[in-house]
Amino acid sequence: MRKLSKTFAVTSYIFAAAIMLVYFGAEIMPGFFLSTSGRLVLLCGCCGFLWLGGSLLTKQNGNNRPMKINLRIFLGLYLLLFATLTLFDPLWGRNGGFVSWNRELFYTYVQNSLNLVPFKTVLQFLSKGSFYQFMVNIAGNIVCLMPLGILLPLNFEKQRKTGVFLLTCVLIVSAVEILQFITLSGSCDIDDLILNVSGAFIVYLFTKNRKAFGFLKRIFLLE
Numbered sequence: 001m002r003k004l005s006k007t008f009a010v011t012s013y014i015f016a017a018a019i020m021l022v023y024f025g026a027e028i029m030p031g032f033f034l035s036t037s038g039r040l041v042l043l044c045g046c047c048g049f050l051w052l053g054g055s056l057l058t059k060q061n062g063n064n065r066p067m068k069i070n071l072r073i074f075l076g077l078y079l080l081l082f083a084t085l086t087l088f089d090p091l092w093g094r095n096g097g098f099v100s101w102n103r104e105l106f107y108t109y110v111q112n113s114l115n116l117v118p119f120k121t122v123l124q125f126l127s128k129g130s131f132y133q134f135m136v137n138i139a140g141n142i143v144c145l146m147p148l149g150i151l152l153p154l155n156f157e158k159q160r161k162t163g164v165f166l167l168t169c170v171l172i173v174s175a176v177e178i179l180q181f182i183t184l185s186g187s188c189d190i191d192d193l194i195l196n197v198s199g200a201f202i203v204y205l206f207t208k209n210r211k212a213f214g215f216l217k218r219i220f221l222l223e
Contacts, residue, residue: 005060012053019046027084036085043077050074051220058221067221075151079172082144086176087185105184113187121191141195142202145169149203150216165204169197 023042026034034042050070057066115121125134148169152159159165173196181188207213217223 005056009053009056009060012049012056016046016049016053019049036089039081039084043081047074047077055221064221071151071155071220075155078147078151083176085144087179087183109181109184113184113189114181115187115189115191118190118194121189122195138195141192142199145173145196145200146203148172148200149205150207153204153207153213154216154220154222160207162204162208166197166201169200173197 019042023034023039023046026032026038026042050073051067054066054070058064122138125138152165152168159168170193173193177188177190177193180186207216214223
């Protein structure tokens with residue numbers, strides 16, 4: 001039985017590795033475009049096989065080290081997806097590369113894609129945008145960082161402190177926004193920072209509940 005369980009675990013990890021090869025292969029293959037939903041499906045499938053393999057090894061070995069390693073991988077895969085969508089995805093107007101700055105290009109970007117006034121963009125979408133634009137730009141920004149509200153506290157004990165968690169989220173989003181400004185890719189918007197961090201904090205508050213956090217720990221076999 002132990003041998004069979006180990007075989008299934010190894011097979012699950014092989015499937016996870018194969019999915020990641022497909023993911024990276026699709027990213028670098030010339031002329032091949034991987035949609036946002038396609039990225040999500042591949043990464044969720046990879047995480048599913050990793051969870052299965054880690055749970056089997058954890059139960060077999062009597063320690064949760066495999067699942068702890070998996071949680072670090074989950075965090076890395078999420079940050080990879082977040083960086084891809086915010087810096088490299090042409091569907092969202094990201095070019096992902098450094099550009100040759102000139103005065104005209106810089107002023108055009110500042111005029112159209114830079115916002116340092118809190119809630120200016122939110123109010124514009126509420127007053128003038130369509131429902132679809134609202135969902136993509138406002139609700140989407142709230143949702144996209146929510147996984148950090150679970151992954152950071154589960155991976156790092158210090159991230160269970162509210163101040164440390166908020167600072168980490170602010171630094172992550174600020175780094176992405178600065179890179180968008182440097183590459184003139186997408187938009188550098190303080191509202192993105194506010195919405196991203198707010199979404200992560202909403203989920204983080206859920207993990208502050210002892211029963212809720214205990215439920216998450218049981219899912220990932222950390223107890």
